[in-house]
Amino acid sequence: MKAVVTVTGKDRVGIIAMASAECAKYGVNIIDISQTVMKEYFAMIMLAELDGMTVDFAAFADSMKLTGEAWGVDIRVMHEDIFNSMHKI
Amino acid sequence: MLNTTDILETIRMIRDENLDIRTVTMGISLFDCISDDPERLCTKVYNKVTKCAERLVSVCEELERTYGIPIVNKRISVTPLSYIGAGLSPSGFVKLAKVLERAACELGVNFIGGYSAHVQKGEILGAKNLIESIPEALSETTKICSSINVATTKAGINMDAVRQMGEIIKETAYLTRDKDSIGCAKLVVFSNIPEDNPFMAGAVHGMGEPDTVINVGVSGPGVVAVAVKEAGDCDFSLLAETVKRIAFKITRVGQLIASEAAKRLGTPYGIVDLSLAPTPAAGDSVAEILENMGLSRCGTHGTTAALALLNDAVKKGGVMASNHVGGLSGAFIPVSEDRGMIDAAKAGTLTLDKLEAMTAVCSVGLDMIAIPGDTSAATISGIIADEISIGVVNNKTTAVRVIPVYGKGVGESAEFGGLLGYAPIMPVKEDSCERFIARGGRIPAPIHSLKN
Structure with missing residues (x-):
């Protein structure tokens, strides 16, 4: 199963390193990544493969959220199907 | 890979614009619970509802986390109780409402709809007694919702029922007067009531529906x-x-x-x-x-x-x-x-x-x-x-x-x-x-x- 990890918030040094280190910690493989900075606003989107994940989905999502909060950014982990449903016919 | 703009649009809708799923409602047929013994009827209804919807709340919570979208309410609709309890007295109906309230609390659902009757052409005994019991039932429960269908395009309007519902609404308002007459917020009078509506207070599980069903x-x-x-x-x-x-x-x-x-x-x-x-x-x-x-x-x-x-x-x-x-x-x-x-x-x-x-x-x-x-x-x-x-x-x-x-x-x-x-x-x-x-x-x- 694949999930979309979004990181949004104020830009600062090390956000990508932080998010990818967290993914690696739980055995989550990042298969695609894109990021943009608009003014000071940072938005990163990662497509992650969860098949080798060492914890359950909720634990991973919660941990990412908490780590994000400590960094002052919003991290959401969502099943890719919600985006596929909404934006593809 | 998905388009970045699309992904951010979804996130914005959920985070800033209150996008949510209002309700996942499980419809449950109670026809197999009918019994001429009121005690047995109540037991069967409680057992069926709690068994069928046992995982409703936990599955919805699981979906909320997986897809990142809030599901605001988890609800149940049942077969209109005027049919299921057709032989009950008004006090028997109140008892049935309390049994369903207990089931709702046990399951953690927000509302149960189906304290209902279809009377567009007239009232069967069960409908008459259920309607009579509405003020008491709604004042003694918090999660039970009632709906009465008084008209259809095919049948016309039962004006006797319309007159009676005016009185029932007044009485319900009086019995829940300490809470701004909130009982009336759980009571709705319909024409052409749908059989698969997931929204309250009018959700019922219709006659032509399967044994259980999920409506969103x-x-x-x-x-x-x-x-x-x-x-x-x-x-x-x-x-x-x-x-x-x-x-x-x-x-x-x-x-x-x-x-x-x-x-x-x-x-x-x-x-x-x-x-x-x-x-x-x-x-x-x-x-x-x-x-x-x-x-x-x-x-x-x-x-x-x-x-x-x-x-x-x-x-x-x-x-x-x-x-x-x-x-x-x-x-x-x-x-x-x-x-x-x-x-x-x-x-x-x-x-x-x-x-x-x-x-x-x-x-x-x-x-x-x-x-x-x-x-x-x-x-x-x-x-x-x-x-x-x-x-x-x-x-x-x-x-x-x-x-x-x-x-x-x-x-x-x-x-x-x-x-x-x-x-x-x-x-x-x-x-x-x-x-x-x-x-x-x-x-x-x-x-x-x-x-x-």
Whole structure:
């Protein structure tokens, strides 16, 4: 199963390193990544493969959220199907 | 990979614009619980409901976390209890309501609907006793919702039932007077009631439904309001197109959650209800959509046309996004549950008469409207008769959920809390319709009901 990890918030040094280190910690493989900075606003989107994940989905999502909060950014982990449903016919 | 803009749009809708799934409602048939022993009936109902819906809340929570979308309510609808408890006395029905309340608490669901009867042509004994028990049942429970269908386009209007419901609403208001007559917020009078509606207070599990079923009601007025605002002063064709596009996206989320919930619960998937359901929260208002279309306040001239456009575009966008559409499917205009409606009613721009006109072009009816506590039962019946006529003649569902707030009058407001919100008390006409309501009997079905 694949999930979309979004990181949004104020830009600062090390956000990508932080998010990818967290993914690696739980055995989550990042298969695609894109990021943009608009003014000071940072938005990163990662497509992650969860098949080798060492914890359950909720634990991973919660941990990412908490780590994000400590960094002052919003991290959401969502099943890719919600985006596929909404934006593809 | 998905488009970055699309992903961020979804995140924005959920985080900033109150996009959510309003309800996942499990319909449960209780026909196999019928028994001539009231005790046994109650036990069977409790056991069936708690068994069938055992995992409803946990599965919904699992879906919320997996897809990152809030599911605001988890609800149950059951077969109208007038059929299941056809032999019960009024006190037997109250007992059954309490049993269902206990089941709702045990399961952690927000509401159970189905304390209901269909009486468009007349009352079976079960319907008569159930209706009589409504005030007590609703005052002694908090999660049970009641609906009475008093008319259909095919059958006409049962005016005896309309008269009686005026009295029942008054009595319910009195028995729940310590909480701003909140009992009436859980009681709705229908014409052409749908059998698969996931929304309260009118959810029932119809006769032609499978043993259990999952129906989902979507939400998203905030998302539509932002899209309409961003569309600017475009012409009506583009405005309708904007609403259609956004309704498609909202409904696709409902479709995803409905099919996933059904799969995980091992229950057939029924329908997605394409309704725009507001909440009292800021930025989650149907009135705000209409105002963003160019009205300085909801309720002013042009409101009915704006609502007609909105309602139609929501359906057109939604219907392609879902493989089965049903329930009420349209924009809701519950006054106490919509911040913009509340403000417009307070300002005096949105009146009962305007709301009645608006219900001719949208779903569902005069909904969550607080009226003075001293309004007579006959006047309430008159309000019901007018609204129900709109449904019967126009071959659509209409409903009335008015709250005559005991001890309060125009200028005051009623506080219901949570999703039910708060409402300014709106004036009703002083002149009487008592002689009209007292006639009794049935208003015949309209000529265009004869289609065969």
